[in-house]
Amino acid sequence: MTPQQIESMFARLAAADPAPETELAYVNTYTLLVAVVLSAQATDVGVNKATAELFETVQTPQAMLDLGEEGLRRHIRTIGLFNTKAKNVIALSASLVANYSGEVPNDRDALEALPGVGRKTANVVLNIAFGAETCAVDTHIFRVANRTGLAPGKNVRIVEDGLMAVIPPAYRRHAHHWLILHGRYVCKARKPECWRCPIADLCDFPGKSAAPG
Structure with a gap:
C-alpha cells in the first residue's frame, strides 16, 4: 500500500470508530494485565465470562495471592490452558507485590520479565493502560497486515x-484496536466480508469476496 492509501485507510477506520476500546473487561491496570494474560489462545468473550465474578473481589496482586492458585483455577477453568495460566498469574502477582509495591510497571522490559507476559501482552498493556503507541500483533492483525x-x-x-514504520503518527495510538476489530468482524479468516469493508478499494487482497446472494 502507498502512504496515501495507508493514510486513507486509517482515516476511514478512525471516522467509523473514533475512540476504539478493548473488548476485554477489566477494572484497573492490574486486572487488565491478568485479562490479557488469560486471553492467549482464548476469545475475549470467553475470558470476560471467566473473569466477571473473579474481578468483583480480586482487583490487586495481593488479593490474587490471597485467593491462591487453586481458587484462581476454579474461576478460569473454562479457559484454554487454565492450569498454566493460573500458575503464571499467581507468579506475576507475587513479583508485582515483591518488586513493584503491587503496581503494574510502565516499562516494557519489566513487563516482559513477568511470568506469562510476552511482547504482545506487554504491548497491549502499554497501549491501553499507559497510552503508549504500540501495536500488539495477534492473529487478526497479522492477517489484516498481510492480506491488505x-x-x-x-x-x-x-x-x-x-x-510501526508505516502507520501515520496521528493514528498510532489506536491503530491496534482498529486493526484487530477490523480483522475480527470484517476481514475474517475464512470468509472476509469485502462487500461491506470500508477499505476494500485500498486493499491488495486478490480474492475479494462478493456480497452473499
Whole structure:
C-alpha cells in the first residue's frame, strides 16, 4: 500500500470508530494485565465470562495471592490452558507485590520479565493502560497486515515493526484496536466480508469476496 492509501485507510477506520476500546473487561491496570494474560489462545468473550465474578473481589496482586492458585483455577477453568495460566498469574502477582509495591510497571522490559507476559501482552498493556503507541500483533492483525498489503511479513515481529514504520503518527495510538476489530468482524479468516469493508478499494487482497446472494 502507498502512504496515501495507508493514510486513507486509517482515516476511514478512525471516522467509523473514533475512540476504539478493548473488548476485554477489566477494572484497573492490574486486572487488565491478568485479562490479557488469560486471553492467549482464548476469545475475549470467553475470558470476560471467566473473569466477571473473579474481578468483583480480586482487583490487586495481593488479593490474587490471597485467593491462591487453586481458587484462581476454579474461576478460569473454562479457559484454554487454565492450569498454566493460573500458575503464571499467581507468579506475576507475587513479583508485582515483591518488586513493584503491587503496581503494574510502565516499562516494557519489566513487563516482559513477568511470568506469562510476552511482547504482545506487554504491548497491549502499554497501549491501553499507559497510552503508549504500540501495536500488539495477534492473529487478526497479522492477517489484516498481510492480506491488505499494509505491512506484510512472515512473523509477528516483522509485521509489528512494519506497522510501526508505516502507520501515520496521528493514528498510532489506536491503530491496534482498529486493526484487530477490523480483522475480527470484517476481514475474517475464512470468509472476509469485502462487500461491506470500508477499505476494500485500498486493499491488495486478490480474492475479494462478493456480497452473499
